[in-house]
Amino acid sequence: MILVDWQIRDRIARGHIRVDPYDPSLVQPNSLDIRLGDHFVWYEPGDEVIDPYEKASVTAKVQELRAPTLVMPPNLFVLAETLEAITLPDNIVASIEGKSSVARLGVELHQTGGWIDAGFSGSITLEMCNVNQRPVRMYAGMPIGQLVFYTTERAEEPYNLKKDAKYQHQRQATLSRYPENVRKGKK
Numbered sequence: 001m002i003l004v005d006w007q008i009r010d011r012i013a014r015g016h017i018r019v020d021p022y023d024p025s026l027v028q029p030n031s032l033d034i035r036l037g038d039h040f041v042w043y044e045p046g047d048e049v050i051d052p053y054e055k056a057s058v059t060a061k062v063q064e065l066r067a068p069t070l071v072m073p074p075n076l077f078v079l080a081e082t083l084e085a086i087t088l089p090d091n092i093v094a095s096i097e098g099k100s101s102v103a104r105l106g107v108e109l110h111q112t113g114g115w116i117d118a119g120f121s122g123s124i125t126l127e128m129c130n131v132n133q134r135p136v137r138m139y140a141g142m143p144i145g146q147l148v149f150y151t152t153e154r155a156e157e158p159y160n161l162k163k164d165a166k167y168q169h170q171r172q173a174t175l176s177r178y179p180e181n182v183r184k185g186k187k
Helices: 005-013 055-059
Strands: 018-020 032-043 062-066 069-072 077-087 092-098 121-130 136-139 143-151
Touching (some): 005 143, 069 077, 077 143
Antiparallel strands (some): 032 062, 032 077, 032 143, 069 136, 092 143
């Protein structure tokens, strides 16, 4: 079941969902607007292959910026943080969706990482891309997306209890931690 406005406000008021900072005016009929933070990370252009199992290649040639605005040129892929950090209980999951007003500027909010597991706590790393043919300025603090909350059965092993929860308590735009995975079939 998708939570509606009064249920979202109720779960936040009772501490079942935690949002920091929380602005009640961001509650929508079926979602909670989230805002863009001020931390941005992107890869420098180049021909070097990024190997998801090699940490050195995942973290090489990366630019990082803390700023109140970012001008996204066409085709830039950037990781960004949400201003809000959230904490979910073991029976609520969330998905992140882009705001249509931002999408109409050509800015995609997430590539595939739009699911937030029960038990997750931290800020959300956005996987943004400007598919417009013109640069677009983004502002820290602007509503950038929305979280849709779903109630579920209680997870047996929520994200916060998983030994391999790589992104628990992240508080900035976070590069892939895929190199922490064990490569199967490696000799």
